[in-house]
Structure formats: structure tokens, C-alpha cells
Amino acid sequence: MAQIAVNPLVLKDVVISFGTDSYEAAVSNVTFTPSASTITWKGLTPAAVYSAATAATWAADLTYVQDWETVNSLSRFLFDNEGAEVAATFKPRSGSGPSFTAILIVTPGAIGGAVDSFGETSVSLGSKGKPALVAAVATVPTVTLAAPATGGIAGGTLVKVTGSRFTGATVVKFGTITATSFTVETDGILYVVAPAAAAGSKPVTVTNAVGVSATSAAYTYA
CATH class of the missing domain: 2.40.30 (Elongation Factor Tu (Ef-tu); domain 3)
Structure with missing residues (x-):
């Protein structure tokens, strides 16, 4: 059985x-x-x-x-x-x-x-x-907004990411750098602690079991 x-x-x-x-x-x-x-x-x-x-x-x-x-x-x-x-x-x-x-x-x-x-x-x-x-159709996440959109190069800023299909997210990245801490609140909202990174604009992406988000939000390190 x-x-x-x-x-x-x-x-x-x-x-x-x-x-x-x-x-x-x-x-x-x-x-x-x-x-x-x-x-x-x-x-x-x-x-x-x-x-x-x-x-x-x-x-x-x-x-x-x-x-x-x-x-x-x-x-x-x-x-x-x-x-x-x-x-x-x-x-x-x-x-x-x-x-x-x-x-x-x-x-x-x-x-x-x-x-x-x-x-x-x-x-x-x-x-x-x-x-x-x-039946549900599995698709990659979408990312539409990161707020706040700026933070220090040392990281540590709590960022609210808005989009869709965040349920089951496995990775959140700022450019090529993987965030070590994030929490999915709803399918369209997650909170992530920005990792340290060099100055400049970085795309925020979310990955689930299907793949990496086709869209991203800009987050600028200053």
C-alpha cells in the first residue's frame, strides 16, 4: 500500500x-x-x-x-x-x-x-x-518591482520583491550574487535580504522549479 x-x-x-x-x-x-x-x-x-x-x-x-x-x-x-x-x-x-x-x-x-x-x-x-x-500549469516567476530600489554595497537591506509565481521559489539573485535569506509571503510577494555587491544596478531575479524569472527588477548598489 x-x-x-x-x-x-x-x-x-x-x-x-x-x-x-x-x-x-x-x-x-x-x-x-x-x-x-x-x-x-x-x-x-x-x-x-x-x-x-x-x-x-x-x-x-x-x-x-x-x-x-x-x-x-x-x-x-x-x-x-x-x-x-x-x-x-x-x-x-x-x-x-x-x-x-x-x-x-x-x-x-x-x-x-x-x-x-x-x-x-x-x-x-x-x-x-x-x-x-x-490542472495547474507550471511556469517561471515574473518579477516587476523591488522596493526599496537602492541600498548600500555592504548589503543587509530588506527588499520587498513583487511579481507572481513565487510559491516554491528556490533562489533569489541580485545580478549573479545569490541572496542567503528570503521569505515568500504570498505568491506575488517575497522579502529578501540584499547580499553585498559592487556598486551599480543589478537585476533581481527569482528561480522556481521550472526556471529563472523571465523579467527582473532593478536594484542599485551605491
């Missing part, structure tokens, strides 16, 4: 989108929930008992904060599109792992709430069939 490894899911850098718009900034919980029942038929003898499970129906349960001031907010989207069918994508880890797609039937959420508290509410959106599991 094989020993199956586990990679526990922690929801902390998620994508949830409807159509072409992403709403993860407004959502605190997303759960695709199946619901099924058992049916039983009995004959005229005690042994003539048969059971079977019905096919599961699915719903996407969302908890989100109400926002009625932003024109294209999730609250407005659900309110304005009641009954519409929309293509939805749920990616539990934005830069790695699989995603799930489904056609959801829009239901508006509640309006209002308790005084002196955020107006958080929940809604259940029916799914047309079972969500589809879409």
Missing part, C-alpha cells in the same frame, strides 16, 4: 472571479458544497431493502463584505445580475495548484446589518453541474 503525501490547503492567497472580474478582496470565505441524499426502496420481505445515493447538486457559498459605493463591487454585481448565469473561477492558491471552474446562477446577498460593524453577509449561488477541476 502506497503512503500518500499531503499538501494541506491554507486559504491565504486566493482568486475568485466572475466573468473577467476578480473579487477576492471582498470575500472572506468561499466554499463549493455538494449536497446529495439517499433513497431507499423496500420490498415485501425483510431482506428486500435497497439503497442508492442521488447525484450531488452543488452550490458556491460566499461570505463577503458589502460595498454599495463602488460601482463594480461584488454587492452591486450580485444585486444587478439576479438570475443570470456566470462563468466563475476559484483558484485556492493563486500561483500554484489547480483551479475550479463552474457556471453559477447569481443570487443577490443581504443588504445592511448591525450597527458599528462591517456589513458582512453570505450568499449561496447554485451551480449548473459539478465544478470542473483544471
Whole structure:
């Protein structure tokens, strides 16, 4: 019998989108929930008992904060599109792992709430069939920004690097020099201690299991 490894899911850098718009900034919980029942038929003898499970129906349960001031907010989207069918994508880890797609039937959420508290509410959106599991496609990271963009030649500056697909990063380099200390915060943000280097501009690159980032950010030693 094989020993199956586990990679526990922690929801902390998620994508949830409807159509072409992403709403993860407004959502605190997303759960695709199946619901099924058992049916039983009995004959005229005690042994003539048969059971079977019905096919599961699915719903996407969302908890989100109400926002009625932003024109294209999730609250407005659900309110304005009641009954519409929309293509939805749920990616539990934005830069790695699989995603799930489904056609959801829009239901508006509640309006209002308790005084002196955020107006958080929940809604259940029916799914047309079972969500589809879409396998992840491994790609190299992208690097778009290093901040601060300058530091001393002795190194030691804590630099925030922004980009994508940092999950599983193995190496961060400033030019040809490998940083000895870095921490991946999310798939799009990592923090690295700049190594010592000669004066001048150095490209900051990130490497994962697929390869070296195709883009880089400039960091200048002075």
C-alpha cells in the first residue's frame, strides 16, 4: 500500500472571479458544497431493502463584505445580475495548484446589518453541474518591482520583491550574487535580504522549479 503525501490547503492567497472580474478582496470565505441524499426502496420481505445515493447538486457559498459605493463591487454585481448565469473561477492558491471552474446562477446577498460593524453577509449561488477541476500549469516567476530600489554595497537591506509565481521559489539573485535569506509571503510577494555587491544596478531575479524569472527588477548598489 502506497503512503500518500499531503499538501494541506491554507486559504491565504486566493482568486475568485466572475466573468473577467476578480473579487477576492471582498470575500472572506468561499466554499463549493455538494449536497446529495439517499433513497431507499423496500420490498415485501425483510431482506428486500435497497439503497442508492442521488447525484450531488452543488452550490458556491460566499461570505463577503458589502460595498454599495463602488460601482463594480461584488454587492452591486450580485444585486444587478439576479438570475443570470456566470462563468466563475476559484483558484485556492493563486500561483500554484489547480483551479475550479463552474457556471453559477447569481443570487443577490443581504443588504445592511448591525450597527458599528462591517456589513458582512453570505450568499449561496447554485451551480449548473459539478465544478470542473483544471490542472495547474507550471511556469517561471515574473518579477516587476523591488522596493526599496537602492541600498548600500555592504548589503543587509530588506527588499520587498513583487511579481507572481513565487510559491516554491528556490533562489533569489541580485545580478549573479545569490541572496542567503528570503521569505515568500504570498505568491506575488517575497522579502529578501540584499547580499553585498559592487556598486551599480543589478537585476533581481527569482528561480522556481521550472526556471529563472523571465523579467527582473532593478536594484542599485551605491
